[in-house]
Amino acid sequence: MSDPREPAELLQAAADGDRSAWDALESRFGPRMWAVARACGLSPADAADAVQGSWLRLLQQLQSIRDPARVGGWLMTTVRHEALLLSRRERRGITSFEVVEDPDPASAVLEADGRRLLWKTVSALQEPCRTLLQLVAFDLGSQQMASRLGVPVGSVGPTRARCLEKLRTLISTQETAQ
Amino acid sequence: MINxxxxxxxxxxxxxxxxIPSRVSAAARDLFRFRVPRAVTAAFSECAAIRGTRDDDGSHLVRFVAAGLTFDLEVTVGDGLIDVAGQVSPYPGEGALVDVRTPHLTLTARIAHTGHFIATGLPPGWLSVVCHRPGHAPVQTRWVRIRP
Structure with a gap:
Protein backbone atom coordinates (compact mmCIF):
# COMPACT_ATOMS: atom_id res chain seq x y z
CA MET A 1 0.00 0.00 0.00
CA SER A 2 1.37 3.38 -0.92
CA ASP A 3 2.30 5.89 1.75
CA PRO A 4 -0.42 8.57 1.93
CA ARG A 5 1.92 11.32 3.12
CA GLU A 6 2.54 14.35 0.92
CA PRO A 7 6.01 14.69 -0.66
CA ALA A 8 6.98 17.53 1.67
CA GLU A 9 6.06 15.42 4.70
CA LEU A 10 8.03 12.48 3.36
CA LEU A 11 11.03 14.71 2.78
CA GLN A 12 10.94 16.08 6.32
CA ALA A 13 10.42 12.62 7.80
CA ALA A 14 13.37 11.26 5.81
CA ALA A 15 15.50 14.18 7.00
CA ASP A 16 14.55 13.20 10.55
CA GLY A 17 15.74 9.66 9.95
CA ASP A 18 12.51 7.90 8.96
CA ARG A 19 13.63 5.19 6.60
CA SER A 20 10.08 4.31 5.56
CA ALA A 21 9.67 7.87 4.26
CA TRP A 22 12.78 7.46 2.12
CA ASP A 23 11.42 4.18 0.76
CA ALA A 24 8.11 5.90 0.01
CA LEU A 25 9.90 8.65 -1.90
CA GLU A 26 11.70 6.01 -3.94
CA SER A 27 8.50 4.13 -4.55
CA ARG A 28 6.74 7.28 -5.74
CA PHE A 29 9.45 8.87 -7.84
CA GLY A 30 11.92 6.09 -8.72
CA PRO A 31 9.93 4.77 -11.72
CA ARG A 32 9.66 8.29 -13.19
CA MET A 33 13.36 8.94 -12.68
CA TRP A 34 14.17 5.72 -14.48
CA ALA A 35 11.94 6.73 -17.37
CA VAL A 36 13.66 10.13 -17.62
CA ALA A 37 17.13 8.57 -17.60
CA ARG A 38 16.13 6.07 -20.28
CA ALA A 39 14.38 8.77 -22.31
CA CYS A 40 17.71 10.62 -22.36
CA GLY A 41 19.07 7.66 -24.30
CA LEU A 42 21.08 6.01 -21.52
CA SER A 43 21.74 2.28 -21.41
CA PRO A 44 20.25 0.44 -18.43
CA ALA A 45 23.64 0.49 -16.66
CA ASP A 46 24.13 4.23 -17.15
CA ALA A 47 20.49 4.94 -16.28
CA ALA A 48 20.99 3.07 -13.00
CA ASP A 49 24.07 5.23 -12.36
CA ALA A 50 22.19 8.47 -13.06
CA VAL A 51 19.29 7.45 -10.82
CA GLN A 52 21.63 6.48 -8.02
CA GLY A 53 23.51 9.77 -8.28
CA SER A 54 20.27 11.72 -8.08
CA TRP A 55 19.21 9.96 -4.90
CA LEU A 56 22.64 10.62 -3.40
CA ARG A 57 22.18 14.32 -4.18
CA LEU A 58 18.77 14.30 -2.53
CA LEU A 59 20.22 12.63 0.53
CA GLN A 60 22.53 15.63 0.99
CA GLN A 61 19.73 18.10 0.30
CA LEU A 62 16.99 16.67 2.47
CA GLN A 63 16.79 19.82 4.57
CA SER A 64 17.72 22.38 1.96
CA ILE A 65 15.35 21.74 -0.94
CA ARG A 66 13.89 25.15 -1.69
CA ASP A 67 10.34 23.90 -2.27
CA PRO A 68 9.81 20.54 -0.52
CA ALA A 69 6.37 20.10 -2.11
CA ARG A 70 8.09 19.95 -5.49
CA VAL A 71 10.68 17.38 -4.57
CA GLY A 72 9.37 15.18 -7.40
CA GLY A 73 10.15 17.86 -9.98
CA TRP A 74 13.52 18.44 -8.33
CA LEU A 75 14.36 14.74 -8.68
CA MET A 76 13.27 14.65 -12.34
CA THR A 77 15.34 17.72 -13.14
CA THR A 78 18.33 16.32 -11.28
CA VAL A 79 18.20 12.94 -12.99
CA ARG A 80 17.91 14.64 -16.38
CA HIS A 81 21.01 16.70 -15.63
CA GLU A 82 22.87 13.59 -14.51
CA ALA A 83 21.74 11.67 -17.57
CA LEU A 84 22.77 14.40 -19.98
CA LEU A 85 26.14 14.66 -18.28
CA LEU A 86 26.61 10.92 -18.55
CA SER A 87 25.60 10.82 -22.17
CA ARG A 88 28.36 13.25 -23.14
CA ARG A 89 31.50 11.79 -24.56
CA GLU A 90 33.94 13.47 -22.22
CA ARG A 91 32.95 11.48 -19.18
CA ARG A 92 36.28 10.33 -17.80
CA GLY A 93 37.56 11.70 -14.55
CA ILE A 94 35.53 13.53 -11.95
CA THR A 95 32.12 14.79 -12.95
CA SER A 96 29.51 16.71 -11.08
CA PHE A 97 27.18 19.64 -11.58
CA GLU A 98 25.81 22.33 -9.39
CA VAL A 99 22.83 21.25 -7.33
CA VAL A 100 19.48 21.97 -8.96
CA GLU A 101 17.72 24.90 -7.33
CA ASP A 102 14.34 24.93 -9.05
CA PRO A 103 12.65 22.09 -10.90
CA ASP A 104 12.14 22.36 -14.67
CA PRO A 105 8.47 23.33 -15.17
CA ALA A 106 8.34 20.86 -18.08
CA SER A 107 8.89 17.99 -15.65
CA ALA A 108 5.27 18.46 -14.49
CA VAL A 109 4.21 16.30 -17.42
CA LEU A 110 5.45 13.36 -15.35
CA GLU A 111 2.94 13.99 -12.58
CA ALA A 112 -0.10 11.71 -12.72
CA ASP A 113 -2.38 14.44 -14.09
CA GLY A 114 0.21 15.47 -16.64
CA ARG A 115 0.63 11.90 -17.86
CA ARG A 116 -3.12 11.47 -18.28
CA LEU A 117 -3.33 14.69 -20.23
CA LEU A 118 -0.34 13.72 -22.34
CA TRP A 119 -1.70 10.31 -23.28
CA LYS A 120 -5.13 11.75 -24.01
CA THR A 121 -3.52 14.34 -26.25
CA VAL A 122 -1.39 11.75 -28.06
CA SER A 123 -4.48 9.62 -28.68
CA ALA A 124 -6.21 12.62 -30.25
CA LEU A 125 -3.32 13.45 -32.61
CA GLN A 126 -3.62 12.76 -36.30
CA GLU A 127 -1.48 10.21 -38.06
CA PRO A 128 1.40 9.67 -38.35
CA CYS A 129 2.03 11.44 -35.03
CA ARG A 130 -0.33 9.29 -32.99
CA THR A 131 1.26 6.02 -34.00
CA LEU A 132 4.77 7.41 -34.05
CA LEU A 133 4.61 8.72 -30.50
CA GLN A 134 3.08 5.48 -29.31
CA LEU A 135 5.95 3.61 -30.96
CA VAL A 136 8.47 5.97 -29.39
CA ALA A 137 7.03 4.97 -26.06
CA PHE A 138 7.76 1.35 -26.87
CA ASP A 139 11.39 2.15 -27.63
CA LEU A 140 11.37 0.88 -31.18
CA GLY A 141 14.41 1.76 -33.26
CA SER A 142 14.19 3.99 -36.31
CA GLN A 143 14.28 1.01 -38.68
CA GLN A 144 11.33 -0.68 -37.04
CA MET A 145 9.42 2.55 -36.72
CA ALA A 146 9.94 3.35 -40.39
CA SER A 147 8.69 -0.08 -41.30
CA ARG A 148 5.61 0.21 -39.06
CA LEU A 149 4.81 3.69 -40.34
CA GLY A 150 5.58 2.93 -43.97
CA VAL A 151 8.00 5.86 -44.28
CA PRO A 152 11.72 6.09 -45.16
CA VAL A 153 14.09 5.62 -42.22
CA GLY A 154 15.56 9.06 -42.80
CA SER A 155 12.25 10.76 -42.18
CA VAL A 156 11.62 9.18 -38.77
CA GLY A 157 13.83 11.65 -36.86
CA PRO A 158 12.41 14.83 -38.41
CA THR A 159 8.84 13.50 -38.15
CA ARG A 160 9.39 12.63 -34.52
CA ALA A 161 10.67 16.14 -33.81
CA ARG A 162 7.62 17.64 -35.58
CA CYS A 163 5.23 15.41 -33.66
CA LEU A 164 6.84 16.25 -30.34
CA GLU A 165 6.61 19.94 -31.20
CA LYS A 166 2.93 19.53 -32.00
CA LEU A 167 2.39 17.64 -28.78
CA ARG A 168 4.17 20.34 -26.79
CA THR A 169 2.05 23.04 -28.35
CA LEU A 170 -1.20 21.19 -27.68
CA ILE A 171 -0.25 20.44 -24.09
CA SER A 172 0.66 24.03 -23.34
CA THR A 173 -2.58 25.23 -24.97
CA GLN A 174 -4.62 22.86 -22.82
CA GLU A 175 -2.70 23.82 -19.69
CA THR A 176 -3.33 27.46 -20.43
CA ALA A 177 -7.04 26.78 -20.94
CA GLN A 178 -7.34 25.00 -17.58
CA MET B 1 15.19 25.02 -23.53
CA ILE B 2 13.24 22.15 -25.00
CA ASN B 3 12.89 19.29 -22.57
CA ILE B 20 12.54 0.40 -13.23
CA PRO B 21 14.49 -2.77 -12.41
CA SER B 22 13.97 -3.93 -8.85
CA ARG B 23 17.73 -3.88 -8.21
CA VAL B 24 17.81 -0.16 -9.10
CA SER B 25 14.98 0.54 -6.66
CA ALA B 26 16.65 -1.56 -3.98
CA ALA B 27 19.97 0.24 -4.49
CA ALA B 28 18.26 3.63 -4.14
CA ARG B 29 16.57 2.60 -0.91
CA ASP B 30 19.81 1.26 0.45
CA LEU B 31 21.46 4.67 0.01
CA PHE B 32 19.63 5.94 3.09
CA ARG B 33 22.44 4.50 5.19
CA PHE B 34 24.65 7.28 3.80
CA ARG B 35 22.59 9.97 5.50
CA VAL B 36 24.85 11.79 7.95
CA PRO B 37 22.68 13.56 10.53
CA ARG B 38 23.60 17.21 11.15
CA ALA B 39 26.28 17.08 8.46
CA VAL B 40 27.41 20.20 6.65
CA THR B 41 27.88 19.60 2.93
CA ALA B 42 30.99 20.98 1.27
CA ALA B 43 30.55 22.19 -2.29
CA PHE B 44 33.18 22.53 -4.98
CA SER B 45 35.50 25.39 -4.22
CA GLU B 46 35.53 28.35 -6.52
CA CYS B 47 39.28 27.99 -6.67
CA ALA B 48 39.85 26.86 -10.23
CA ALA B 49 43.55 26.31 -9.93
CA ILE B 50 43.26 23.03 -8.16
CA ARG B 51 40.37 21.66 -10.13
CA GLY B 52 40.90 19.77 -13.31
CA THR B 53 42.54 16.71 -14.68
CA ARG B 54 46.11 15.59 -14.97
CA ASP B 55 45.82 13.28 -17.90
CA ASP B 56 49.43 12.16 -17.79
CA ASP B 57 49.07 9.89 -14.78
CA GLY B 58 45.32 9.41 -14.51
CA SER B 59 45.05 11.58 -11.40
CA HIS B 60 42.35 14.12 -10.77
CA LEU B 61 42.37 16.96 -8.29
CA VAL B 62 39.30 18.39 -6.67
CA ARG B 63 38.71 20.76 -3.78
CA PHE B 64 35.68 21.16 -1.53
CA VAL B 65 35.16 23.82 1.10
CA ALA B 66 32.64 24.22 3.93
CA ALA B 67 32.43 25.09 7.60
CA GLY B 68 36.00 26.32 7.69
CA LEU B 69 37.37 23.05 6.32
CA THR B 70 39.00 22.49 2.96
CA PHE B 71 39.19 19.04 1.40
CA ASP B 72 41.81 18.58 -1.30
CA LEU B 73 41.43 15.20 -2.95
CA GLU B 74 43.74 13.62 -5.45
CA VAL B 75 41.97 10.69 -7.03
CA THR B 76 44.01 8.20 -9.03
CA VAL B 77 42.35 5.65 -11.25
CA GLY B 78 44.27 2.52 -12.14
CA ASP B 79 43.54 -1.16 -12.74
CA GLY B 80 39.83 -0.49 -12.45
CA LEU B 81 40.11 0.78 -8.87
CA ILE B 82 40.57 4.22 -7.41
CA ASP B 83 42.92 5.56 -4.76
CA VAL B 84 42.24 8.74 -2.85
CA ALA B 85 45.03 10.80 -1.30
CA GLY B 86 43.51 13.69 0.57
CA GLN B 87 44.24 16.54 2.90
CA VAL B 88 41.86 18.22 5.31
CA SER B 89 42.95 21.69 6.29
CA PRO B 90 43.30 23.12 8.77
CA TYR B 91 44.14 19.96 10.69
CA PRO B 92 40.85 19.04 12.35
CA GLY B 93 42.48 17.88 15.57
CA GLU B 94 43.15 14.74 17.55
CA GLY B 95 40.57 12.02 17.13
CA ALA B 96 39.29 13.22 13.78
CA LEU B 97 38.54 10.56 11.18
CA VAL B 98 37.48 10.51 7.56
CA ASP B 99 35.12 8.09 5.87
CA VAL B 100 35.84 7.71 2.18
CA ARG B 101 32.56 6.41 0.86
CA THR B 102 31.32 4.70 -2.27
CA PRO B 103 27.95 2.96 -2.49
CA HIS B 104 29.75 -0.39 -2.31
CA LEU B 105 32.56 0.25 0.12
CA THR B 106 33.41 2.72 2.86
CA LEU B 107 36.94 3.01 4.20
CA THR B 108 37.68 4.83 7.44
CA ALA B 109 41.06 6.52 7.68
CA ARG B 110 42.93 8.37 10.39
CA ILE B 111 44.05 11.88 9.66
CA ALA B 112 47.75 12.58 10.10
CA HIS B 113 48.90 15.73 11.90
CA THR B 114 49.53 17.24 8.48
CA GLY B 115 45.85 16.67 7.64
CA HIS B 116 46.69 13.96 5.12
CA PHE B 117 44.84 10.69 4.72
CA ILE B 118 44.82 7.87 2.18
CA ALA B 119 42.23 5.34 1.05
CA THR B 120 43.06 2.79 -1.64
CA GLY B 121 41.31 0.13 -3.68
CA LEU B 122 37.89 1.72 -3.98
CA PRO B 123 35.51 0.88 -6.81
CA PRO B 124 34.94 3.63 -9.38
CA GLY B 125 31.61 5.40 -9.40
CA TRP B 126 30.13 7.72 -6.80
CA LEU B 127 32.45 9.02 -4.10
CA SER B 128 32.10 11.27 -1.06
CA VAL B 129 34.33 11.97 1.94
CA VAL B 130 33.07 12.72 5.44
CA CYS B 131 35.22 14.26 8.15
CA HIS B 132 34.17 13.49 11.71
CA ARG B 133 35.56 15.91 14.30
CA PRO B 134 35.01 15.52 18.01
CA GLY B 135 32.75 18.30 19.22
CA HIS B 136 31.79 19.54 15.76
CA ALA B 137 29.21 18.66 13.16
CA PRO B 138 30.51 16.27 10.49
CA VAL B 139 31.44 17.77 7.13
CA GLN B 140 30.76 15.77 3.98
CA THR B 141 31.79 16.50 0.41
CA ARG B 142 29.28 16.46 -2.37
CA TRP B 143 29.03 13.15 -4.17
CA VAL B 144 31.07 13.13 -7.37
CA ARG B 145 31.31 10.49 -10.03
CA ILE B 146 34.72 9.02 -10.75
CA ARG B 147 35.01 7.42 -14.15
CA PRO B 148 38.05 5.39 -15.15
Missing part, protein backbone atom coordinates in the same frame (compact mmCIF):
# COMPACT_ATOMS: atom_id res chain seq x y z
CA UNK B 4 11.61 16.54 -24.82
CA UNK B 5 13.03 13.97 -22.45
CA UNK B 6 10.16 14.60 -20.04
CA UNK B 7 7.59 14.00 -22.76
CA UNK B 8 9.38 10.87 -23.88
CA UNK B 9 9.65 9.69 -20.30
CA UNK B 10 5.94 10.21 -19.74
CA UNK B 11 5.18 8.24 -22.89
CA UNK B 12 7.50 5.47 -21.78
CA UNK B 13 5.82 5.34 -18.39
CA UNK B 14 2.42 5.10 -20.00
CA UNK B 15 3.61 2.28 -22.26
CA UNK B 16 4.93 0.43 -19.23
CA UNK B 17 7.37 -1.71 -21.19
CA UNK B 18 10.55 -0.56 -19.45
CA UNK B 19 9.82 -0.48 -15.71
Missing amino acids: DEYFLAALRLAAGNDP
